Amino acid sequence: MRATTVLVRGPNRRRRRRQTLLAAAVCLVLTLALAVGVLGYQLFTRDHQDPLRPADAIVVLGGEHDGREDYGLELAADGYADTVLISDPYRPYKRSEQDLMNRVCDAGTDSIEVICFEPHPSTTRGEAMFVQHMATARGWRSVIVVSWRYHLVRARYIFGQCSDREVVMRSVPRSYAQSWRDWAYTYAYQYGGLMKATALGCDT
Structure with a gap:
């Protein structure tokens, strides 16, 4: 009597299919992460500031006491505008912040x-x-807007929504060296801010 060999292929096929789907999912995630990173670099790491030119006012956006207030005042002292608007959303202050804001607001x-x-x-x-x-x-017909380098694209977009004046974007002259974790957080925050700005629009 001849022996008969029975091949059970069902479980193996299902396993290979799961492995293929998993590999495809991993490739998709990695591709999306790479695309988000490359686009983030183009939008937020590269410098998108405009050449300096005289304007009616200089606007220093809030966010961090990283020299931006003094940079705005320096631009005014150099003759680019005779009015400086300094955003002050930081309250309540730490003592050092209070001293800085008192100084620049009285400048x-x-x-x-x-x-x-x-x-x-x-x-x-x-x-x-x-x-x-x-x-x-x-x-006023034009303003110079000062903020982080990685905030310029989003700030330009929002000012375009809320203002019909010409905007000259300038980045705070400071070091932007960060770890990859910090840049990942920055990219995520700026992407979220852009989506929020698109959804909210601007009601002036």
Whole structure:
């Protein structure tokens, strides 16, 4: 009597299929992560600031006391504008922050006006809305906006939503060296901010 060999292929086929699907899923995730990283680099790490030119006002956005307030004042001292708007959403202050804000908010001279303001809401959108209000009241046609290098694309987009004035974007002259974890967080935060700005629009 001849022996008969029976091949059981069902479980093996299912296992191979699961492995193929898993490999495809991993490849998809890695591809998406690479695409997000490359796009993030183009949007947030590369410098998107504009060449400096005179404007009606200089706007220093909130976010971090990293020299931005003094940079805005320096631009005014160099003759790029005679009004400096400094966003002040940081309250309550630490002692060092209080001293800094007191100093820069009192830095006006006979030729340079300094206006510190608390935006509502305390976001880039609130800052852009305040600038639009001031521009309308004073007849400004252009402003220089100072913020982080990685914030410029989002800030430009929001100011484009909330203001019809010409905007010159400038990044704070500072080191932007960060770990990959910090950049990952920065990219995620800026992507989220862009999506939020798209959803909210701007009601001035």
